[in-house]
Amino acid sequence: MSIDETSLHLKKSHAAGGWGALRSCGKHLLASGSALTGARTLLKANQPDGFDCPGCAWGDPEHGSSFEFCENGVKAVAWESTERRATPAFFAAHTVSELRGWSDYALENVGRLTEPMVYDRASDRYRAVSWEEAFAGIAAELNALADPNEAEFYTSGRASNEAAFLYQLFVRMFGTNNFPDCSNMCHEASGLGLMQSVGVGKGTVLLEDFEHADAIIVIGQNPGTNHPRMLGDLRRAAMRGARVAVLNPIRERGLERFADPQSKIEMMRGGSTAIASHYFQPKLGGDMAAIRGAAKVVFARDAEARAAGRPSLLDTAFIAEHTVGLDAWRAEVEATSWERIEDQSGLTRTEIETLADVYLGAERVIATWAMGVTQHRHSVATVREITNFLLLRGHIGRPGAGLCPVRGHSNVQGDRTVGINENAPEWFIAALEREFDVTLPRAPGHNVLHAIHAMVEGRSKAFIGLGGNFVRATPDTQLVHDALERCRLTVQIATKPNLGHMAPGAVAYLLPCLGRTEIDRNSRKRPQIVTVEDSMSMVHGSGGINRPAAVTLRSEIQIIAGIAAATLGSTKVDWLAMADDYDLIRDRIARVIPGFEDFNVRVRRPRGFRLRNAAAEREWNTRSGRAEFSDAPLPEAVEHQQVRGQKGAFVLQTFRSHDQYNTTIYGLDDRYRGVYGERRVVFANPEDIAELGATPNARVDVVGTDHDGRNRIAEDFRLVAYDIPRGCVAGYYPELNAVVPFNKAGEGSDTPLSKSVMVTFRARAA
Numbered sequence: 078m079s080i081d082e083t084s085l086h087l088k089k090s091h092a093a094g095g096w097g098a099l100r101s102c103g104k105h106l107l108a109s110g111s112a113l114t115g116a117r118t119l120l121k122a123n124q125p126d127g128f129d130c131p132g133c134a135w136g137d138p139e140h141g142s143s144f145e146f147c148e149n150g151v152k153a154v155a156w157e158s159t160e161r162r163a164t165p166a167f168f169a170a171h172t173v174s175e176l177r178g179w180s181d182y183a184l185e186n187v188g189r190l191t192e193p194m195v196y197d198r199a200s201d202r203y204r205a206v207s208w209e210e211a212f213a214g215i216a217a218e219l220n221a222l223a224d225p226n227e228a229e230f231y232t233s234g235r236a237s238n239e240a241a242f243l244y245q246l247f248v249r250m251f252g253t254n255n256f257p258d259c260s261n262m263c264h265e266a267s268g269l270g271l272m273q274s275v276g277v278g279k280g281t282v283l284l285e286d287f288e289h290a291d292a293i294i295v296i297g298q299n300p301g302t303n304h305p306r307m308l309g310d311l312r313r314a315a316m317r318g319a320r321v322a323v324l325n326p327i328r329e330r331g332l333e334r335f336a337d338p339q340s341k342i343e344m345m346r347g348g349s350t351a352i353a354s355h356y357f358q359p360k361l362g363g364d365m366a367a368i369r370g371a372a373k374v375v376f377a378r379d380a381e382a383r384a385a386g387r388p389s390l391l392d393t394a395f396i397a398e399h400t401v402g403l404d405a406w407r408a409e410v411e412a413t414s415w416e417r418i419e420d421q422s423g424l425t426r427t428e429i430e431t432l433a434d435v436y437l438g439a440e441r442v443i444a445t446w447a448m449g450v451t452q453h454r455h456s457v458a459t460v461r462e463i464t465n466f467l468l469l470r471g472h473i474g475r476p477g478a479g480l481c482p483v484r485g486h487s488n489v490q491g492d493r494t495v496g497i498n499e500n501a502p503e504w505f506i507a508a509l510e511r512e513f514d515v516t517l518p519r520a521p522g523h524n525v526l527h528a529i530h531a532m533v534e535g536r537s538k539a540f541i542g543l544g545g546n547f548v549r550a551t552p553d554t555q556l557v558h559d560a561l562e563r564c565r566l567t568v569q570i571a572t573k574p575n576l577g578h579m580a581p582g583a584v585a586y587l588l589p590c591l592g593r594t595e596i597d598r599n600s601r602k603r604p605q606i607v608t609v610e611d612s613m614s615m616v617h618g619s620g621g622i623n624r625p626a627a628v629t630l631r632s633e634i635q636i637i638a639g640i641a642a643a644t645l646g647s648t649k650v651d652w653l654a655m656a657d658d659y660d661l662i663r664d665r666i667a668r669v670i671p672g673f674e675d676f677n678v679r680v681r682r683p684r685g686f687r688l689r690n691a692a693a694e695r696e697w698n699t700r701s702g703r704a705e706f707s708d709a710p711l712p713e714a715v716e717h718q719q720v721r722g723q724k725g726a727f728v729l730q731t732f733r734s735h736d737q738y739n740t741t742i743y744g745l746d747d748r749y750r751g752v753y754g755e756r757r758v759v760f761a762n763p764e765d766i767a768e769l770g771a772t773p774n775a776r777v778d779v780v781g782t783d784h785d786g787r788n789r790i791a792e793d794f795r796l797v798a799y800d801i802p803r804g805c806v807a808g809y810y811p812e813l814n815a816v817v818p819f820n821k822a823g824e825g826s827d828t829p830l831s832k833s834v835m836v837t838f839r840a841r842a843a
């Protein structure tokens with residue numbers, strides 16, 4: 078297949094969004110068997126008196142009355158409000174060994190869990206158990222551990238602030254700081270890099286800033302699929318004439334053209350808006366080099382300007398007053414050769430000069446990024462390089478400019494704010510101690526990779542999962558599955574069955590909880606609200622509107638309180654009272670965490686309130702009290718450089734299709750990339766396919782090439798010829814997690830290298 082045919086394949090499929098998105102919405106509502114409730118439910122998503130969309134963490138507009146939905150928000154809502162149920166009768170009919178052979182897709186399709194279940198080893202089945210028995214059983218196991226540090230307490234980022242705060246309080250009082258968290262696999266590098274550079278581990282922009290930016294640099298993210306509401310903001314910016322420069326090895330359709338399903342004119346005329354004014358396709362892991370190259374151009378142009386007696390192109394006043402370390406970085410940039418920059422980035426000098434021109438041509442620049450930046454070995458350094466670049470012209474702390482790591486799970490940022498942190502700052506622990514009159518452990522606990530190692534080595538014996546799918550989201554799927562099965566205790570708090578639940582420990586509970594779209598009533602039948610924080614640090618309320626999937630369900634908060642009361646007793650903390658009135662939890666949060674003063678009042682205002690971001694006000698909580706330029710050298714060689722010259726070796730990125738939410742698979746299509754009815758595909762450059770001696774569509778096994786004694790093979794994938802840089806290939810998570818190694822991680826961040834996995838291919842017999 079020639080390159081032309083490949084790109085034809087892309088051209089045929091028009092813009093992202095549009096009628097295709099609307100058709101897909103209808104399909105997902107109907108398939109979930111919840112068209113009516115679904116449609117009503119959607120009208121309440123991200124509304125002041127509705128629930129927070131369980132999809133992504135993009136912010137909500139000020140003018141909240143014009144209801145903003147997106148195709149993938151529809152899928153998330155329809156998925157939760159399905160009519161299907163995974164009842165005790167279902168579990169009676171299937172052994173766990175049998176269910177282990179099902180796909181994630183098939184398991185979640187069984188529907189919502191309805192009753193607490195306990196694993197019965199003799200019959201290899203889950204059977205119903207009462208809530209009280211479950212809590213007592215879990216408490217007995219936790220209290221029988223030799224050391225509280227033998228337990229791992231995982232959190233997935235959908236948990237509300239109230240659930241997460243109560244959970245971390247319970248875990249610390251139990252005696253450990255073991256908080257493996259989905260964000261360890263996600264934006265950890267953003268939090269760390271930003272903390273080091275500007276003193277706050279969060280983005281500095283508000284949604285309104287997108288209305289004022291002249292240039293938006295979108296690095297390593299695919300908003301058309303993962304943050305569709307962001308496309309609306311990019312589209313409005315593009316229509317105003319702002320430049321949108323994209324860095325992505327793949328030409329993602331949503332970043333090229335977007336038809337807003339909510340724009341009547343665009344829908345009637347079949348039109349669409351071009352989003353990216355500039356599209357650069359670096360090689361995997363090449364962004365730090367690309368940004369460094371652009372900075373090199375800016376420094377050179379600045380020197381020329383000054384030599385010619387013109388004013389500096391840098392914001393010298395800002396740099397002098399607010400930053401340290403520019404000279405060291407400039408020296409490092411100037412010492413990095415163009416040859417090195419071009420080779421590592423995979424971009425030409427001319428392309429990088431164009432990127433620098435976009436930057437220099439703008440008064441107000443925003444940089445956004447997601448997993449294409451954070452899931453590499455040098456991700457912290459890359460986040461800091463991006464920050465350096467914006468600091469050069471003072472693009473932090475003024476309207477229309479700033480840093481925007483686009484978060485994943487709808488409350489992953491809030492969970493960290495309220496204490497899901499294996500290495501929480503001293504002030505936070507001390508404040509909890511004062512507030513609750515308790516003594517808490519100080520030693521840093523486990524992140525995701527530590528937890529896996531501890532379970533593999535038998536040092537950890539209990540695993541509690543507050544949502545999520547630990548087995549499928551982590552690297553080395555089989556190894557993690559086996560590690561969980563070897564545990565003495567596993568507890569999974571979930572809405573639907575998934576493969577992670579099919580790795581039961583010796584004692585195993587599966588506890589069904591309410592979803593965010595459902596009404597959560599207390600003992601006096603009063604509906605409760607929870608709160609979440611979005612990517613722009615806006616905290617707002619969320620209250621469900623649907624009837625619960627079963628009367629037996631409890632909220633995450635009630636479940637945590639039940640476990641805590643049974644394990645620790647209620648003398649220090651009245652767990653059950655807090656679980657019966659979430660205002661009481663918010664009162665405690667308000668007293669422990671700065672920025673939450675008057676929490677219960679402010680959260681009931683439309684749109685909630687913003688947590689102060691000091692960096693956005695040019696107050697720098699760093700060691701030096703200023704924003705700090707980093708001066709790390711480029712990596713010696715990133716993975717695509719390491720595999721070059723080894724015949725048949727590639728670097729693989731694992732990303733999301735359009736029909737999935739992380740490990741939840743909604744459907745088997747990836748409409749924007751032209752893949753239908755299958756997920757076992759690997760996208761590769763046609764010339765690479767030819768050089769392999771293969772033909773497009775050939776079936777291959779993907780083989781991990783980390784020589785650490787483990788064999789890593791993901792079987793039976795179809796090679797798809799695609800517009801992707803040579804030496805780089807791509808395929809879907811979680812199917813490919815089998816080849817992601819658990820013993821390699823980001824420097825400083827400990828994030829698995831999900832976007833730079835070294836692989837080869839093995840032909841399959843036809």
Ligand SMILES: Nc1nc2c(c(=O)[nH]1)N[C@H]1C(S)=C(S)[C@@H](COP(=O)(O)OP(=O)(O)OC[C@H]3O[C@@H](n4cnc5c(=O)[nH]c(N)nc54)[C@H](O)[C@@H]3O)O[C@H]1N2
Pocket residue numbers: 132133134149263296297298299300302303304324325326327329359360361362363364447448449450484485486730731732733734735737738739832
């Ligand atoms: N519908 C839906 N929404 C979601 C999710 C979902 O699964 N489904 N997941 C949520 C979560 S938890 C998260 S973290 C976010 C994830 O949001 P994204 O970060 O957009 O997720 P990925 O699909 O991993 O996409 C990574 C993108 O980065 C590009 N990329 C990969 N490697 C590189 C690189 O080295 N350099 C550059 N420049 N680009 C690279 C890929 O080509 C791809 O376009 O989305 C959230 N929202």
Ligand SMILES: Nc1nc2c(c(=O)[nH]1)N[C@H]1C(S)=C(S)[C@@H](COP(=O)(O)OP(=O)(O)OC[C@H]3O[C@@H](n4cnc5c(=O)[nH]c(N)nc54)[C@H](O)[C@@H]3O)O[C@H]1N2
Pocket residue numbers: 185232233234235259260262263264448485486543544545546547549550551570571572573574575590591592593633731732733738739740741810811813814817831
């Ligand atoms: N190879 C590879 N691996 C990756 C990534 C990648 O890009 N590539 N991305 C990483 C990223 S960014 C992330 S964030 C992680 C995600 O890791 P997780 O957060 O662990 O995974 P999810 O798939 O989001 O979790 C889905 C499960 O959550 C449960 N659930 C859904 N809603 C609720 C709820 O309201 N309450 C409760 N208690 N449970 C609920 C359901 O049972 C569902 O099966 O995966 C990481 N893993």
Ligand SMILES: [Mo]
Pocket residue numbers: 259262263264484485486
């Ligand atoms: Mo994520």
